[in-house]
Amino acid sequence: MRPMLATAADAPPRGPEWVHEVKWDGMRVLVDVRGGRVVVTSRTERDVTAAFPELDGLAGTYDDLLLDGEVVAMDEGRPSFHALTERMHVTQRRKAETLAATRPVTLIVFDLLRLFEQDLTGQPWTTRRRLLEELDLTGRSWQVPEVHDDGDVLLRVTDEQGLEGVVSKRRSARYLTGRRSPDWRKVAHRRTYSVLVGGWRPEAGSGASSADRLGAVLVGLPDGEGGWRYAGRVGSGLAGAAGEALLRRLRPLESDTPPFADEVPRIDASGATWVRPALVVEVRTLMLTADHRLRQPTYLGVRHDLTPAELQEVEDGG
Known part of the structure; x- marks a missing residue:
């Protein structure tokens, strides 16, 4: 399964039908939690579970989840793709565990695609987001970020803080697996x-x-x-x-x-x-x-x- 992708835009869309999130400088992943086991796959459907042992703890949260998110590594308080590169290609579990001690990653969870064997991709973003928030997924190695109503303000703030940009999502949008949709729009500061x-x-x-x-x-x-x-x-x-x-x-x-x-x-x-x-x-x-x-x-x-x-x-x- 491949994640839904955003289209590029010059500015965040305006209006009450849109919500806005921080665009993270990391690695897009789907995290499948089922039967006490966690499987992490990249956007190209490569199994990268071994690279991120920090996410094993998600197995103890719920019996059945499919999460969409971004794995990020921090450098001086900001997400850094450069900092993540030494982690994302690791295939040996022991090496990944050693790196996790000095260069930990965090999973930024921004969508919920399956819950207790129920496919949620056909539900609007508002429903998926409400269910995600109700799960209260807050841990040392994963978190659900805030969303914002004003995309212009968020774009300015992310620029000031040295973040990558903004992703805007239509509240009524279904999750289109493996497709790029204008219902999701991204504005990057292009650093x-x-x-x-x-x-x-x-x-x-x-x-x-x-x-x-x-x-x-x-x-x-x-x-x-x-x-x-x-x-x-x-x-x-x-x-x-x-x-x-x-x-x-x-x-x-x-x-x-x-x-x-x-x-x-x-x-x-x-x-x-x-x-x-x-x-x-x-x-x-x-x-x-x-x-x-x-x-x-x-x-x-x-x-x-x-x-x-x-x-x-x-x-x-x-």
């Missing part, structure tokens, strides 16, 4: 971008060892026509283990030609190894310039929960 990796360059320096170390990746964004527009070179954040891990993922993807529809500037293309358009990463940037270049981008981590095809869909807003 971070999901981008496609189209190539990489070795670390600058002399000697053979530098040629085997990742210095920068060349990335792109959807061009609106099903292809990829070159968006710049990302080198910050790739030192040490982060760069080594990313390079291991890129080597099997090597290609003879770049995946970008437009020409990569010679200064960036020099010495590049091109790769097939198969890997999405998250970057933080000051801004996206008028010519669609990332300004001073920093690598945050691999988007294990987002494929290139889904990135095209997200950017198209469809």
Whole structure:
């Protein structure tokens, strides 16, 4: 089962038929609680239960639940996708438990899809929300956030607090599994971008060892026509283990030609190894310039929960 998705918007919708929530910088998951067992799946239906042992305690809350939410990791009091990256790819239970002690995650629960074997997806958002609140799901590793009536105010507050943005939901909306709907609308402050990796360059320096170390990746964004527009070179954040891990993922993807529809500037293309358009990463940037270049981008981590095809869909807003 895949979660319902929101369409992109320039501003929160207004009117009493809408409610507004904080947009969290984390990993979207569905959490299935049934018969004393918890199963956590990503938006691409990958089983990620082992990565988040903190959520095991949900097994002791109710006999049958299906929750929609976002797993977040905090850094200096704010959700941080970069902080989450070391957790989201872990498949070994013991390693996840060790990481949970120093980098715990929290499940932000914002929807209830099943309760006591009753499918709630056909019910309006107001009904699902009322039932969710009645469950009183408050724990050390999970919480149900507040909702707000004024989207404009929430957008301003999230900007001031350095949060990702706002998601607005129509109160009467049913839950459309696996579909993107205008009944859910998202407005992001766009401090971070999901981008496609189209190539990489070795670390600058002399000697053979530098040629085997990742210095920068060349990335792109959807061009609106099903292809990829070159968006710049990302080198910050790739030192040490982060760069080594990313390079291991890129080597099997090597290609003879770049995946970008437009020409990569010679200064960036020099010495590049091109790769097939198969890997999405998250970057933080000051801004996206008028010519669609990332300004001073920093690598945050691999988007294990987002494929290139889904990135095209997200950017198209469809």
